[in-house]
Amino acid sequence: MLKDKPVIAPHECVDCPIRHRAVCARCDVNELEELEAIKYYRSYEAGQTVIWSGDRMDFVGTVVSGIGTLTQTMEDGRTQMVGLLLPSDFVGRPGRDGSAYDVVATTDLVMCCFRKRPFEQMMERTPHLSQRLLEMTLDELDAAREWMLVLGRKTAREKIASLLSIVARRDASLKLGVPDGPLVFDLPLTREAMADYLGLTLETVSRQISALKRDGVIHLEGKRHVTIPDFTRLMEEAGDDSDGGMLV
């Protein structure tokens, strides 16, 4: 799994790949210039910890590429993933010094960071920034609540199907457009990471994935490369309404 060390992406904000989805989405050219002045890139290798829970955080930032996780751990070692960080997601909380969670790079990860103080100051005088952050936070809150239903009430099989459908959907939306044929993607998570996300053990995750494969809901090439022949079927397995609960 040893790869080239991730390269610092030398983007101008103007041609940033996630510009229209990130916290800066509503900023005008002047505001972008201002951001440009306080931003810098950091990159992490797969497996690296970005921040430990409780650590002082002197920056906030946006995931540019790669995948990260937000996890909470109890003293005895039980861990629960509480968030998946995909490109354009925001990390850190303005107005708070310490991180409440462990942030870990699951794949190689590039982040666009802003020193916290200057960013906070800019937020105070830039409604475009705080409005967008509010919108993103509300979306995350909805996602967290949807996940509460998954954790609290779904069976192991439904949990796996839910995770697969979320990853499939997010992946499809990155590749813009709805291909509507069979969905194909690579799982960015190990069985253990999936277990931590779903509140299961890795053995149960493995068994349920095998079962979904056996039942033709998914196809696997190797351990990670997934094909979903019928997305509606997967949604049914997830116990979700087939419309995906879309809201304005």
Add this chain to the structure above:
Amino acid sequence: MLKDKPVIAPHECVDCPIRHRAVCARCDVNELEELEAIKYYRSYEAGQTVIWSGDRMDFVGTVVSGIGTLTQTMEDGRTQMVGLLLPSDFVGRPGRDGSAYDVVATTDLVMCCFRKRPFEQMMERTPHLSQRLLEMTLDELDAAREWMLVLGRKTAREKIASLLSIVARRDASLKLGVPDGPLVFDLPLTREAMADYLGLTLETVSRQISALKRDGVIHLEGKRHVTIPDFTRLMEEAGDDSDGGMLV
């Protein structure tokens, strides 16, 4: 349980009991006056549904008194509570028309409502409002994530202890000051509502409450009146760090 019908509270914002914690907390007198013009009170009796999931919502608002719940339901009837609404909590999402959840009054409930359009317009030109809402939303997100750990990784006994400690803490903070003696409060939830919050069945909730009583972690008078002789002990039972994970 038949009581007087809840009376509409005729508050001036200036002497509103939850003014310093609600979405209007940062507003100055002029802004309060502006809010005053678009606000009105609604009240609900215990058990009434405030909004059904999917329904169009033409208002947003703040809980003034009483307790409500936010729940999600699957087609087959499994339900999961995704939020507890206490005084000063905000209901509704600016920028979205439909409610994503069922909102139910658990006790008699009074809400301070704003028509959605005017409120959204005011938010656009009133940073004090959107900044405060951002802060509150971030707090809710943290609470939701903490709850994900409860749902995903804690045992039934730990779940009950977690719920009790949250209710106890919230209750103590309303009665301002830290009495530091034994905590005493009334459970605002039925066993079934607790089960829906914790991802358990009501039988398991009942058994675990009996067990905590038997072990002296809590005392009960009747079914709902709870005394916590030793809060630290309760926190241990909840599997939490005894410091309560306080962050700035």
Add this chain to the structure above:
DNA sequence: CGACGTTTTGAACAAGGTCAAGTCGTGTGG
């Protein structure tokens, strides 16, 4: 080839769920 991390599979076990009585407390009607 051999070592290591990841994943799969099996068998025994336990936590919590399900189903079924029963209790308790309160309000209602005879």
Add this chain to the structure above:
DNA sequence: CCACACGACTTGACCTTGTTCAAAACGTCG
């Protein structure tokens, strides 16, 4: 005033789901 009906709660016996512990298979890298 008492009987009883109703809803909220408790308790018991049994069963299912997912966990635990253990071993083996797989794949990649050195």
